[in-house]
Amino acid sequence: MKAGARSDVPVYKLIVATSIGNALEWYDLIVYGYFAVTISKLFFPAHDETVSLLMALGTFALSYLARPLGAFVLGAYADRRGRRASLMLSIAMMTVGTGIIAFMPTYAVIGVWAPIGIFLSRLMQGFSAGGEFGSSTAFLVEHVPNRPGFMSSWQFASQGASTLLASAFGAVLTGALTQPQLESWGWRIPFLFGMLVGPIGLHIRKYVDETPAFANDAARKKAASAEGGDAGKSPVWEVLSTQKSRLLVSIGALILTTTANYMILYMPTYATKQLGLPPAQGFIATLVTGFVIMTLTPFVGHWSDKVGRIRIMLVAGVLFLCTVYPAFAFMNAHASLATMMVVMLWVGTLKAVYFAPIPALMSSLFPTRTRATGMAVGYNLGTTIFGGFTPLAVAWLIAATGNKLAPALYLMVGAVISLTTLLIARTRMGAR
Numbered sequence: 001m002k003a004g005a006r007s008d009v010p011v012y013k014l015i016v017a018t019s020i021g022n023a024l025e026w027y028d029l030i031v032y033g034y035f036a037v038t039i040s041k042l043f044f045p046a047h048d049e050t051v052s053l054l055m056a057l058g059t060f061a062l063s064y065l066a067r068p069l070g071a072f073v074l075g076a077y078a079d080r081r082g083r084r085a086s087l088m089l090s091i092a093m094m095t096v097g098t099g100i101i102a103f104m105p106t107y108a109v110i111g112v113w114a115p116i117g118i119f120l121s122r123l124m125q126g127f128s129a130g131g132e133f134g135s136s137t138a139f140l141v142e143h144v145p146n147r148p149g150f151m152s153s154w155q156f157a158s159q160g161a162s163t164l165l166a167s168a169f170g171a172v173l174t175g176a177l178t179q180p181q182l183e184s185w186g187w188r189i190p191f192l193f194g195m196l197v198g199p200i201g202l203h204i205r206k207y208v209d210e211t212p213a214f215a216n217d218a219a220r221k222k223a224a225s226a227e228g229g230d231a232g233k234s235p236v237w238e239v240l241s242t243q244k245s246r247l248l249v250s251i252g253a254l255i256l257t258t259t260a261n262y263m264i265l266y267m268p269t270y271a272t273k274q275l276g277l278p279p280a281q282g283f284i285a286t287l288v289t290g291f292v293i294m295t296l297t298p299f300v301g302h303w304s305d306k307v308g309r310i311r312i313m314l315v316a317g318v319l320f321l322c323t324v325y326p327a328f329a330f331m332n333a334h335a336s337l338a339t340m341m342v343v344m345l346w347v348g349t350l351k352a353v354y355f356a357p358i359p360a361l362m363s364s365l366f367p368t369r370t371r372a373t374g375m376a377v378g379y380n381l382g383t384t385i386f387g388g389f390t391p392l393a394v395a396w397l398i399a400a401t402g403n404k405l406a407p408a409l410y411l412m413v414g415a416v417i418s419l420t421t422l423l424i425a426r427t428r429m430g431a432r
Contacts, residue, residue: 074131095198153301
């Protein structure tokens with residue numbers, strides 16, 4: 001593609017090409033979280049069921065340590081070689097990681113190699129996911145720069161679709177299969193499906209153009225290099241040395257939504273272990289959440305292009321802070337499918353409203369030359385520290401304190417940090 005040329009690819013194809021990778025990433029995470037109890041029995045057997053579950057969730061959490069590394073490597077690759085090249089690589093690695101889990105023999109068959117294999121596959125998925133968000137968001141925003149909120153919100157709408165699909169698998173499989181059937185082969189079906197989605201995304205991404213903004217920036221660097229000038233510093237070095245405050249704002253603003261993300265992922269386990277509900281009911285409740293996020297997020301993204309990001313996020317964050325504890329208390333006092341659906345509907349609505357403007361806000365903080373790196377590192381440090389460890393932290397808090405409302409308290413802390421960050425971004429950086 002020539003520098004300065006504009007892609008004639010339809011907007012819908014750009015959205016599908018980028019969102020399918022983010023959807024696959026989130027789908028794999030949700031499926032693993034939803035079937036954590038089954039996976040813990042098959043791959044992390046222990047005398048105590050709680051210890052076994054904590055080991056499975058611990059593997060989930062530790063695999064997030066690969067995400068920042070993937071963010072640095074694939075984010076810098078996107079800023080050096082192009083958004084499209086990085087997107088092709090990340091979705092290929094995701095697909096391989098999902099396939100490894102789908103076909104991995106259990107502990108009873110190959111012993112200790114089973115949990116090691118699961119851990120390595122999760123590391124591969126974490127590394128590939130590390131570069132996905134930054135590259136795909138930059139790709140969308142740079143192709144349609146006059147509608148960044150709407151375009152980038154599809155990143156998170158795709159996560160809602162993933163929640164919807166994974167929850168449907170969970171509800172059908174746990175409702176239709178016996179426990180022995182589920183543990184024997186049923187749990188593998190969602191992973192096999194995810195493995196088949198990858199090649200479709202790879203094919204679509206192969207036939208989309210690089211962004212005009214990156215093409216122009218690459219041409220400028222090439223010209224500067226030919227003239228013996230500075231062709232540009234390393235994107236990683238520039239982000240860490242001169243854009244630290246922007247990076248911190250990205251992480252802080254993300255805390256509320258990423259803790260809510262992974263709390264939703266944990267809810268089927270919470271419904272079974274703490275509320276005493278059948279597994280299928282927990283999946284049905286999260287299915288509602290996924291539907292709300294999938295449908296509402298693009299509308300909020302469009303709205304944010306008109307009224308600004310910070311204003312919308314502040315209102316949603318305050319409502320989240322004030323209502324999440326009463327919502328969890330109500331759900332525990334009246335444990336049923338109906339009350340859980342009402343609570344998850346409310347959580348999903350607030351999450352969608354807060355969630356939708358974040359990609360556009362983050363993209364506005366970084367220039368083209370470091371945009372993919374800055375967003376990738378900020379997003380993945382936030383999700384690693386405050387997201388990947390959420391299911392493990394909540395399970396441990398409940399076990400240690402006996403307080404079933406610990407998830408609400410955890411979310412409230414995240415809300416306070418994010419709201420403070422947004423106020424700083426608006427007053428000191430002029431973010432809107």
